[in-house]
Amino acid sequence: MGKSINEPDYIWHNGRHIRWAEAQVHILSVGVQFGSSVFEGIRCYRTDAGPAIFRLREHLRRLHDSCRIYRIDLPYSIDALERACIDLVAANGLEDCYLRPMVMRGYGDMGMAAIGNPIETYIASWQWGSYLDQSEADRGIHVCVSSWNRPAPNTFPALAKSAGHYNNATLIKLDAIAGGFAEAIALSPDGMVSEGSGQNIFAVRDGVLITPPVEGSILSGITRSAVMEIAAALGIPVRESAFPREFLYIADELFFTGTATEIAPIGAVDHIRIGDGRIGPVTERLRAAFQDVVRGRVKDRKNWLTPVRAGMREDIDG
Ligand SMILES: Cc1ncc(COP(=O)(O)O)c(C=O)c1O
The missing domain is CATH 3.30.470.10 (Aminotransferase class 4, branched-chain amino acid transferase, N-terminal domain)
Incomplete structure (x- = not known):
């Protein structure tokens, strides 16, 4: 079930x-x-x-x-x-x-x-709660690098969110579960880090936030772009750059982003611990700021929230 x-x-x-x-x-x-x-x-x-x-x-x-x-x-x-x-x-x-x-x-x-x-x-x-088990939200999830790659750009168009593409995502996810991991990170056809089965990935090293570019066979995530904008507003340097698998192992922090996933810290990759295995300081700042935005606790400067009830806009804008 x-x-x-x-x-x-x-x-x-x-x-x-x-x-x-x-x-x-x-x-x-x-x-x-x-x-x-x-x-x-x-x-x-x-x-x-x-x-x-x-x-x-x-x-x-x-x-x-x-x-x-x-x-x-x-x-x-x-x-x-x-x-x-x-x-x-x-x-x-x-x-x-x-x-x-x-x-x-x-x-x-x-x-x-x-x-x-x-x-x-x-x-x-x-109603849908946390996608990845975040019952202990500060403990990072354990993930692996999948033996399945993301599709090459001239095979499936990664910028489209199409049901058919999720057969690849299903293989990646089942691969992770079979190995006892919560999620997997897939590499792009050229061997660089791409994304999770249904999440984008960010690394932090020396205070800089790095995420693979859209040409890395990723879905151009809307949470990803929100996190990049929030980071910039907090003065955290952000770079879109391809990086290799081993960079995952030496990152200070790693986290996934996605609509279902929100911001999920990664505690280990391929059994190699990331930081102290718990949410890192940059991830924690971003997660708190993201929650403030989505929960309407700060002014909605970018019009990211669409009120469901008439007349709510004024309340959201405080
Ligand atoms: C393959 C894949 N990558 C990334 C994401 C994250 O995108 P978003 O933040 O727009 O939900 C998703 C989720 O929709 C996804 O399915």
């Missing part, structure tokens, strides 16, 4: 709310047969002023980008999808939750091109 979820009432499908149990697709939908589908993962946070969705428009823009890369005609604008996400969280009565917009090629022609098949757009939302 996977993790059980508390099923909310509604899922948004092509412009209307349907019951959770009604969100079914035909087994021969092309999205099911070939993974021809793109998606997003977005978090909504409870703040003192009510629920607020973090960087909603950036996620929806990436959804549009993924559709463009895969030649999917998404019939909903960013504005329309923004409204749909807000309404869904409100209709489901959720506060802290996760949103999963999906756009897939539906049932019709059986070929891979599936030109003319209906495009089905769904948005699901549910």
Whole structure:
């Protein structure tokens, strides 16, 4: 059994709310047969002023980008999808939750091109806690370097968040679990560090924050970019630079970032301890600052929070 979820009432499908149990697709939908589908993962946070969705428009823009890369005609604008996400969280009565917009090629022609098949757009939302076990949040998780690489840039387009790509991610994750690790770091085809199965990675060495560049076969993470901006605002130097596997072992600190993962400190890689195996000072500063932003405890200068309740904007801005 996977993790059980508390099923909310509604899922948004092509412009209307349907019951959770009604969100079914035909087994021969092309999205099911070939993974021809793109998606997003977005978090909504409870703040003192009510629920607020973090960087909603950036996620929806990436959804549009993924559709463009895969030649999917998404019939909903960013504005329309923004409204749909807000309404869904409100209709489901959720506060802290996760949103999963999906756009897939539906049932019709059986070929891979599936030109003319209906495009089905769904948005699901549910309560979802920490993705990686952070029951002891200050203890770093233990990870390995995966024997599976990330795909080469001319194979799968890493900037698209497509369901099919997650077969590679599944191999990476299962490899980690089989070895007794919580997660794995994959290398890019040229042997440099790329990212986790569903997270970007940062290293800290001598006070400088370093993360692989987008040409490193990574998903261009929205949490990654938020952390880079927060670090810059805190005066922590940030560099996007390729680095080799062994740099992981000599880093002062390592951490993952992602919407589901948030900021997760790494305590060991391939059984080599990083720092003292617990969250390091730079990671701790960034994690605290990130939580202040997403929880609306500081002024939302960059408009990263989308209020779910009307009239919340003024409260968020204090
Ligand atoms: C492969 C991969 N890399 C990185 C990330 C982190 O991206 P974001 O911070 O936008 O969630 C994710 C999660 O969506 C992912 O699946």
